[in-house]
Each structure stands twice: as structure tokens, then as C-alpha cells.
Amino acid sequence: MAKKGQTFTLYTEELKREVVRLKLEEGWSYRQLRERFGINSDAQIAEWVKKVKNNESFEDNRGQWNKKHFNSLEEENAYLKAQVEYLKKRNPNLHGKEWS
Numbered sequence: 001m002a003k004k005g006q007t008f009t010l011y012t013e014e015l016k017r018e019v020v021r022l023k024l025e026e027g028w029s030y031r032q033l034r035e036r037f038g039i040n041s042d043a044q045i046a047e048w049v050k051k052v053k054n055n056e057s058f059e060d061n062r063g064q065w066n067k068k069h070f071n072s073l074e075e076e077n078a079y080l081k082a083q084v085e086y087l088k089k090r091n092p093n094l095h096g097k098e099w100s
């Protein structure tokens with residue numbers, strides 16, 4: 001989990017592909033790759049290797065969790081209204097009523 005004030009390093013797709021190539025084709029160790037390219041963790045490299053092996057994209061989806069694509073504004077509006085109603089049912093105090 002990210003900590004308050006923590007910063008993240010963004011790597012280009014070209015760098016990621018080169019790191020994966022060196023790991024898979026030339027057998028570089030995680031340590032060699034970390035030191036050569038300034039990567040912070042073995043887990044990051046392992047994730048890139050996994051994505052390449054599974055033919056997945058390197059696209060960064062942070063901050064886009066549960067993002068939906070709608071065909072119209074009406075469809076999006078109906079979806080958002082349903083979410084609000086669901087939350088109201090789960091949390092009765094969200095109805096906007098003041099407690100006295």
C-alpha cells in the first residue's frame with residue numbers, strides 16, 4: 001500500500017520491454033537489471049515479465065479502478081443513480097437527514 005507522500009517512478013514502455021528482453025533472452029539477474037536501469041524492486045521486473053508472457057499491455061491504470069465505458073450520458077446517469085441508491089440502502093444516514 002502506498003504511504004502518504006510516497007512517489008512513484010514511471011518507466012517508459014521501451015525500457016520495460018528492454019528489461020524483459022534482457023531478463024528472458026540474455027538471462028540477466030534481477031540485481032543486474034535493478035542496478036543498470038535504476039529499478040526499485042525485483043517485484044516490478046517480475047510483473048513486467050509476467051505481463052509480456054501473458055501478452056498484456058503495460059498501460060498504467062492507476063486511478064482508473066472500476067472505470068466503466070458508457071454508450072450515452074443517459075446510460076452513465078442511470079448507472080450513477082443506481083450506485084447512489086445502493087449506498088443509501090447500505091448506509092441509511094446518507095439520506096441527507098440531520099440527526100437531532
